[in-house]
Amino acid sequence: MATINNNYLKLKAGYLFPEIARRVNTFAEAHPEAKIIKLGIGDVTEPLPAACRQAIIKAVEEMGDRSTFKGYGPEQGYAWLREKIATQDFQARGCDIDASEIFISDGSKCDSGNILDIFGHDNTIAVTDPVYPVYVDTNVMAGNTGDVNEKGEYEGLVYLPITAENNFTAELPTQKVDLIYLCFPNNPTGATATKEYLKTWVDYAKANDAIILFDAAYEAFITDASLPHSIYEIEGARECAMEFRSFSKKAGFTGTRCALTVIPKTLKGKAADGSDVELWKLWNRRHCTKFNGVSYIVQRGAEAVYSDEGKAQVKALIEFYLENAKIICSQLQAAGLTIYGGVNAPYVWVQTPTGLSSWDFFDKLLQNCNVVGTPGSGFGAAGEGYFRISAFNSRENVNEAMKRITEKFTV
Numbered sequence: 001m002a003t004i005n006n007n008y009l010k011l012k013a014g015y016l017f018p019e020i021a022r023r024v025n026t027f028a029e030a031h032p033e034a035k036i037i038k039l040g041i042g043d044v045t046e047p048l049p050a051a052c053r054q055a056i057i058k059a060v061e062e063m064g065d066r067s068t069f070k071g072y073g074p075e076q077g078y079a080w081l082r083e084k085i086a087t088q089d090f091q092a093r094g095c096d097i098d099a100s101e102i103f104i105s106d107g108s109k110c111d112s113g114n115i116l117d118i119f120g121h122d123n124t125i126a127v128t129d130p131v132y133p134v135y136v137d138t139n140v141m142a143g144n145t146g147d148v149n150e151k152g153e154y155e156g157l158v159y160l161p162i163t164a165e166n167n168f169t170a171e172l173p174t175q176k177v178d179l180i181y182l183c184f185p186n187n188p189t190g191a192t193a194t195k196e197y198l199k200t201w202v203d204y205a206k207a208n209d210a211i212i213l214f215d216a217a218y219e220a221f222i223t224d225a226s227l228p229h230s231i232y233e234i235e236g237a238r239e240c241a242m243e244f245r246s247f248s249k250k251a252g253f254t255g256t257r258c259a260l261t262v263i264p265k266t267l268k269g270k271a272a273d274g275s276d277v278e279l280w281k282l283w284n285r286r287h288c289t290k291f292n293g294v295s296y297i298v299q300r301g302a303e304a305v306y307s308d309e310g311k312a313q314v315k316a317l318i319e320f321y322l323e324n325a326k327i328i329c330s331q332l333q334a335a336g337l338t339i340y341g342g343v344n345a346p347y348v349w350v351q352t353p354t355g356l357s358s359w360d361f362f363d364k365l366l367q368n369c370n371v372v373g374t375p376g377s378g379f380g381a382a383g384e385g386y387f388r389i390s391a392f393n394s395r396e397n398v399n400e401a402m403k404r405i406t407e408k409f410t411v
């Protein structure tokens with residue numbers, strides 16, 4: 001019989017969202033009349049911007065005509081899309097990023113996991129706690145960890161707690177690490193990073209020959225002009241960081257699929273013979289071998305995000321979700337809860353009232369208000385005592401959920 005990758009057996013059974021579904025289903029069966037509102041999973045709800053749809057329709061028509069039909073495109077993405085990203089997302093903010101350093105892909109979830117293909121298995125890896133679970137699980141699958149303990153922590157990973165005490169920004173590791181995952185604006189806490197804070201990480205990475213894997217999936221939600229959108233706004237980041245970006249949350253592409261990874265040509269790793277190797281070359285090789293590019297149709301849809309109409313529509317979309325977040329923040333505060341995030345991010349991170357665990361709070365919210373959120377403990381041990389509420393929903397559902405919480409929630 002064929003053997004398997006035993007690392008998969010180390011993974012905690014897909015625990016968080018199945019357990020949420022189980023509790024919601026049990027409640028719904030017992031209370032069939034309850035109108036449950038889900039503010040749990042981080043998926044967008046509003047339609048794809050019109051500019052993107054029109055560009056996609058036009059591209060479909062081109063595919064129907066022999067003279068404009070497209071077969072395989074460049075694995076790294078079409079130049080017209082990469083150029084627009086380089087100039088508008090990076091160079092316009094003073095980031096020295098060239099179009100050739102941008103790789104178009106079908107998702108940041110995929111890229112942030114697949115990137116481990118080009119790294120060795122002897123790196124010391126740091127993640128925040130709580131964290132986007134993909135970073136941890138893909139390291140487990142790749143064999144970069146030992147077993148999980150009863151707290152849900154994997155042996156071999158360095159966990160950097162993020163709590164209200166440190167403003168949900170991790171302190172620098174006290175030991176030397178080689179890879180560091182940072183996500184700002186943060187999922188799940190909604191925290192943001194200042195330039196000064198990111199500089200401490202860039203300085204650490206350069207001093208320790210470490211690499212920062214910077215996830216900027218939520219950069220479009222930044223409204224505070226002083227906050228950096230990209231790690232490359234920090235001097236020195238070209239030598240120590242790669243960045244993941246996605247059209248998913250920015251332009252409603254979660255079901256359409258388009259993202260990008262930036263790997264500066266100046267970013268290097270160490271080979272077994274002690275020589276320095278450009279990571280860009282390895283990722284390019286990996287991308288061309290294991291990936292055949294995002295569809296022409298979808299890349300045209302993504303390109304439309306950079307048109308004048310596209311920019312205005314994306315801005316309106318982001319403002320819509322941020323207004324939801326604002327309503328959630330003010331209503332939860334009115335209900336007497338302590339909250340974080342929700343300003344430059346679509347997530348509100350709620351501190352559970354004294355004496356209530358993350359799952360206790362989940363059950364109370366479900367039973368008293370028929371509202372579903374995500375227990376913070378599902379994102380890591382240090383998420384215990386917190387709860388994530390997502391602003392991705394219709395205004396009607398947000399208003400109704402908040403009305404129920406202010407009227408009915410009692411500790």
Ligand SMILES: *Cc1c(COP(=O)(O)O)cnc(C)c1O
Nearest residue numbers: 107108109132187217246248259
């Ligand atoms: C949603 C999300 C992404 C985007 O993933 P896609 O695969 O591009 O849809 C990346 N990182 C984080 C932290 C996210 O929450």
